[in-house]
Amino acid sequence: QQQVKQSPQSLIVQKGGIPIINCAYENTAFDYFPWYQQFPGKGPALLIAIRPDVSEKKEGRFTISFNKSAKQFSLHIMDSQPGDSATYFCAARYNQGGKLIFGQGTELSVKP
Amino acid sequence: DAGVIQSPRHEVTEMGQEVTLRCKPISGHNSLFWYRQTMMRGLELLIYFNNNVPIDDSGMPEDRFSAKMPNASFSTLKIQPSEPRDSAVYFCASSKTGGASGELFFGEGSRLTVL
Numbered sequence: 346q347q348q349v350k351q352s353p354q355s356l357i358v359q360k361g362g363i364p365i366i367n368c369a370y371e372n373t374a375f376d377y378f379p380w381y382q383q384f385p386g387k388g389p390a391l392l393i394a395i396r397p398d399v400s401e402k403k404e405g406r407f408t409i410s411f412n413k414s415a416k417q418f419s420l421h422i423m424d425s426q427p428g429d430s431a432t433y434f435c436a437a438r439y440n441q442g443g444k445l446i447f448g449q450g451t452e453l454s455v456k457p
Numbered sequence: 458d459a460g461v462i463q464s465p466r467h468e469v470t471e472m473g474q475e476v477t478l479r480c481k482p483i484s485g486h487n488s489l490f491w492y493r494q495t496m497m498r499g500l501e502l503l504i505y506f507n508n509n510v511p512i513d514d515s516g517m518p519e520d521r522f523s524a525k526m527p528n529a530s531f532s533t534l535k536i537q538p539s540e541p542r543d544s545a546v547y548f549c550a551s552s553k554t555g556g557a558s559g560e561l562f563f564g565e566g567s568r569l570t571v572l
Contacts (some may be wrong), residue, residue: 381561388550388563389500389561390563430480433468444502444513446502447492447500447502448499450499
């Protein structure tokens with residue numbers, strides 16, 4: 346049973362485009378929703394995160410939109426660059442200090 | 458500061474052999490997680506520890522897998538006997554439980570190939 350569903354599986358955009366990656370969850374016990382970025386041969390690294398009492402969070406070119414009633418959240422990358430090409434994972438955490446459940450990942454390619 | 462350190466980075470072994478993966482978490486972190494990454498299944502949580510105590514091992518595939526954390530600075534994941542389907546990248550991550558961000562810091566992974 347997949348607790349965090351992520352789409353699309355892969356995404357190709359041109360430089361300057363705005364890729365959007367979507368995630369959905371079912372369990373209302375989740376209290377923290379981070380996005381991780383992974384480059385080939387490396388471990389995932391935290392990119393940006395949001396808590397369910399906030400509808401939007403922006404850090405630089407990265408924005409999370411959160412819809413608590415729909416149990417959905419998404420990552421937008423403004424003015425995407427070839428250096429943003431990586432695999433992106435959404436995740437959800439059970440209560441403070443609990444385990445982090447990841448979505449399936451989205452492989453993003455930004456073409457020059 | 459040093460990040461999460463995993464060893465070995467690469468391991469190639471034959472089916473039936475014992476495999477031991479090692480992890481040193483970030484000093485001061487009291488939660489440790491073992492994840493497995495494959496193309497088919499993505500990032501799966503295998504087990505996690507709080508203050509060296511296993512809290513949830515429901516993701517451990519079967520009895521061939523075992524994990525220990527004898528102290529705050531060391532953990533092992535053992536597979537015995539190994540099978541080809543265990544081939545994957547195994548990540549260790551640590552965090553500070555109760556920290557405001559709850560951020561997980563991942564190591565660079567151990568790539569396991571079982572022939």
